[in-house]
Amino acid sequence: MTVTNRLNVIRQSPAYWRVVIHNPPLNLFDPEMFAELNVLMDEIEGDADLRIVVFESGDEDFFVNHHDLASHGVVPDQQGAASFDHWPSFVTRLAQSSVLSVAKVRGRARAQGFEFALACDIRFASKERAVFSLIEVAGATVPGGGGIEWLSALVGRSRSLEIILGADDFDADIAERYGWVNRSVPDSELDAFVDAFAQRVSRFEKRALEVSKKLVNARAGVPSEGDLWVSNHVLAGVDAWPEASAMLTKLNAAGFGQSRDFELNLAENLGSLSSE
Numbered sequence: 001m002t003v004t005n006r007l008n009v010i011r012q013s014p015a016y017w018r019v020v021i022h023n024p025p026l027n028l029f030d031p032e033m034f035a036e037l038n039v040l041m042d043e044i045e046g047d048a049d050l051r052i053v054v055f056e057s058g059d060e061d062f063f064v065n066h067h068d069l070a071s072h073g074v075v076p077d078q079q080g081a082a083s084f085d086h087w088p089s090f091v092t093r094l095a096q097s098s099v100l101s102v103a104k105v106r107g108r109a110r111a112q113g114f115e116f117a118l119a120c121d122i123r124f125a126s127k128e129r130a131v132f133s134l135i136e137v138a139g140a141t142v143p144g145g146g147g148i149e150w151l152s153a154l155v156g157r158s159r160s161l162e163i164i165l166g167a168d169d170f171d172a173d174i175a176e177r178y179g180w181v182n183r184s185v186p187d188s189e190l191d192a193f194v195d196a197f198a199q200r201v202s203r204f205e206k207r208a209l210e211v212s213k214k215l216v217n218a219r220a221g222v223p224s225e226g227d228l229w230v231s232n233h234v235l236a237g238v239d240a241w242p243e244a245s246a247m248l249t250k251l252n253a254a255g256f257g258q259s260r261d262f263e264l265n266l267a268e269n270l271g272s273l274s275s276e
Contacts, residue, residue, distance in 0.1 A: 006036050016054075020056055051206050084232070088232055104191075107131070135266060142238050
């Protein structure tokens with residue numbers, strides 16, 4: 001096991017890695033996590049034997065949470081560090097990589113955490129514990145990490161509007177029904193199910209996996225880096241709105257990014273704050 005600050009990389013075999021995401025207490029997506037993901041992406045692309053990577057969480061309540069706004073704009077002094085406007089480049093690399101990426105979602109995948117799961121090639125979710133939400137509109141802003149692009153391709157216009165404009169929580173069964181997760185799996189079976197899938201794929205010829213993924217990407221309408229960059233750029237402007245600033249003040253006072261109780265029921269709490 002290679003242990004870093006946010007990501008624990010477990011090499012199950014030369015062809016199959018597990019990446020356990022652990023950033024207590026709330027698994028917030030912060031600049032350090034982004035830096036480590038960029039370094040990991042370099043390692044993934046440079047490994048000739050690797051075929052499949054499974055991303056999972058070390059916190060059963062949070063897969064990957066929203067962006068850590070307290071550190072927004074910070075670029076840490078460490079390998080792989082980059083500003084948030086480099087996010088479209090990372091997810092494009094992930095989507096176009098020769099390695100298959102799987103999100104094993106247990107706990108809350110909100111905002112950027114949801115967008116990270118969407119950028120993975122395949123998503124399996126805990127029936128009892130997975131929660132998905134794009135909360136940005138409830139905070140007087142917009143999704144800027146690819147959620148709009150990925151959801152539009154996966155679930156269509158009307159359901160994308162429901163998810164984005166409603167800014168509410170969705171469980172794994174609805175996610176499967178709508179089409180943004182491959183399967184909703186009972187939590188007690190999730191680990192074994194994903195491991196069996198990953199072990200199976202890891203035994204196949206890498207070139208066959210790579211070419212098949214490229215062919216599917218060409219036909220499935222994978223968002224381009226340019227499309228992702230547009231939303232990322234729009235978000236930067238929206239964050240400067242006075243409405244967004246006022247809402248952020250409310251959120252911080254209520255415990256956003258600080259209180260586990262507030263974060264566990266974030267979508268519900270946001271709805272109450274927005275109506276005040």
